[in-house]
Amino acid sequence: MQYSFQKILKKETFSVVLNMQIYIALVATCASLIGLFANGEWSSLKGEMEGFHKGRVSYVMTLVWTAVAWQTTSVGVVGLIFAVSSLFSNVISTLSLPIVPIFAVIFFHNKIGGVKVVSLLMAP
Structure with a gap:
């Protein structure tokens, strides 16, 4: 782009x-x-x-x-x-991926298990 x-x-x-x-x-x-x-x-x-x-x-x-x-x-x-640049945009996009599941745990009291933890660690 x-x-x-x-x-x-x-x-x-x-x-x-x-x-x-x-x-x-x-x-x-x-x-x-x-x-x-x-x-x-x-x-x-x-x-x-x-x-x-x-x-x-x-x-x-x-x-x-x-x-x-x-x-x-x-x-x-x-x-x-x-x-800014495409590199900065990709960095911000990648780092923001785990935010939604973390918010789901905090605000919706969603349970977090081993699979979610592994997927959160693998997301960025």
């Missing part, structure tokens, strides 16, 4: 960062939707939604806020590439 900013786009503005993220997300969404319909998985979505133990609204809200969080993260990562 840093190469794209410097050599191909030849612009380094925040709107270019957002455009790059929007186009990447659009292509990923189209590929996912094509796969969803080509595989026939779309027919099981209603059952999955109804089987969600907190209800349909919670299911949809979980999906929506997960998408918002990932897009915010992606814009932040691309912004770090734009502002």
Whole structure:
């Protein structure tokens, strides 16, 4: 991406960062939707939604806020590439991986076992 900013786009503005993220997300969404319909998985979505133990609204809200969080993260990562460097962006991304499971243990009182400890140590 840093190469794209410097050599191909030849612009380094925040709107270019957002455009790059929007186009990447659009292509990923189209590929996912094509796969969803080509595989026939779309027919099981209603059952999955109804089987969600907190209800349909919670299911949809979980999906929506997960998408918002990932897009915010992606814009932040691309912004770090734009502002600093791709190496710094990768370091920050790698070091932030174990934070979510640690927060799950702290805030949701999730149990932590041997497998989680090993995965936390292997994440960075």
